[in-house]
Amino acid sequence: MVAQPAKKQRFNALALFRNALSYHQNWEQQWRSPEPLEAYDVVIIGGGGHGLATAYYLAKEHGITNIAVLEKGWIGGGNTGRNTTIVRSNYLWDESAAMYEHAMKLWEGLTQELNYNVMFSQRGVLNLAHNLTDVRDTQRRVNANRLNGIDSIYLDAAGVKKVVPGIDLRGGGRYPVMGASYQPRGGTAGRYPVMGASYQPRGGTARHDAVAWGYARKCDEMGVHIIQNCKVTGFDIEGGVVKGVQTTKGRIGAKKVGMVPAGHSSVLASMAGFRLPVESHPLQALVSEPIKPTIDTVVMSNAVHAYISQSDKGELVIGAGVDQYISYGQRGSQHLAEETLVAICELFPQYKRMKMLRQWGGIVDVCPDASPILTSTPVDGMYLNCGWGTGGFKATPGSGHAFAAHIAKGEPTELTAPFALSRFETGFLIDEHGAAAVAH
């Protein structure tokens, strides 16, 4: 038995008007929640953005629709709904640039393609440079980006001020000028003086839950089974070939298994009998009370691992760094949030008296080179997409698209080949630690 597709009604102005007449009570269900079948051609483990995108492109581009997406919680409840929604592609190395720019191009048409408003807003992303080393690294990266055809511009301090009028170029004024730090019109320079920034106009933000929902809806339309509250507890592997997965909803047979976990890749790999070069760390973010529009772009700082943007609801969305230790508890330490807020307040003194409303953490699997793993595994028919660390959201469509091609062909593609597990043995690491515009 093959999963049955279900044609969805179109979202458009007319549909909105028609449904308004019935007080929006009659919108159809966005996706079904079927009981799992005995077996599927492909089982995707992980119903986050990346997993759903993988299923979507498998169905759309490779004609494989007999797919189940297994999600241990609910759609949009994992890291897809916990990130700071930033999208950019200004990575240093060619391999990463290819992957993230591939994603960027898909982002640009995603709302139309999915017939679902993912609220992709290309409001631009700035990555600040606070000292001479930052300036040189940033200029180098901007040049590398441009060679890869990615829109990337270097702005000096005055240029930054023009794009972000609210920023304090002195970075606070907490400490007096020491040596050759930036000195605008005399006065005092702060802890985080702004000397310049890289600027990617096509970067921006997207509504993160809408990305998961949009993909889930389209997947369902094409006959993919989305199975929530279904946790994988083991694998059926015979002679090194995967035959199925054991779940809390029973055994599900599979010809191919694509693992797309966000923060539990080591746990899944252990069940399949191999280890991974990843460490799981908590990464936290926080949002403020909503205020009127105050910042119309995204500002990120490499040196302090703080980033800020404003959501459409008016909340300031602020991201912090990772805790130094391994953790599977979805919360971060208070002192990391405090350090981030100190930096934000020094860069934007006008936010000092604002109140933070919510704070949360997610588990990110970080590779030694801060680049993801998209790979075949020692088990035949089992494929792995993990290790996106602190920056997976921006890659969602590209990751899904590339991984779907890898699964369909059963071998690496041009995009996924550099991200193979074997790179840790061959030494061809893609070292984006610090190089990728933020310190991971």
Place this chain on the structure above:
Amino acid sequence: MLLIRCPYCEQERPEVEFSFAHQAHKPRPEAAGEPLDDHNWARWVYYQKNIKGVAHERWNHAAGCRKFFNAARDTVSSEIVATYKSGETPPVPESRIEGEDLSFDYENAEGGA
């Protein structure tokens, strides 16, 4: 912030004094009697157990006595079950992952491209 007891200083100090130094009790390939080839070297340098549950980890009292020591810490609750000096036997075992299956010899299996 964690409160960590340094077994050398014999007192609890705030986490910011310490550096996390990853998996403990990880012998170099030659110490484990294995050839020092690319495969084993990658396993030693990059691969982590990354345990969910009680894990043995190394910490460095970086802003204190600067000595390395080991901790048995629960990676879900962050509770530090015990800290002990380098070279000592761990007082509690590490957690095993539910469903963990290490019966097949994947180390020597083909694949993993």
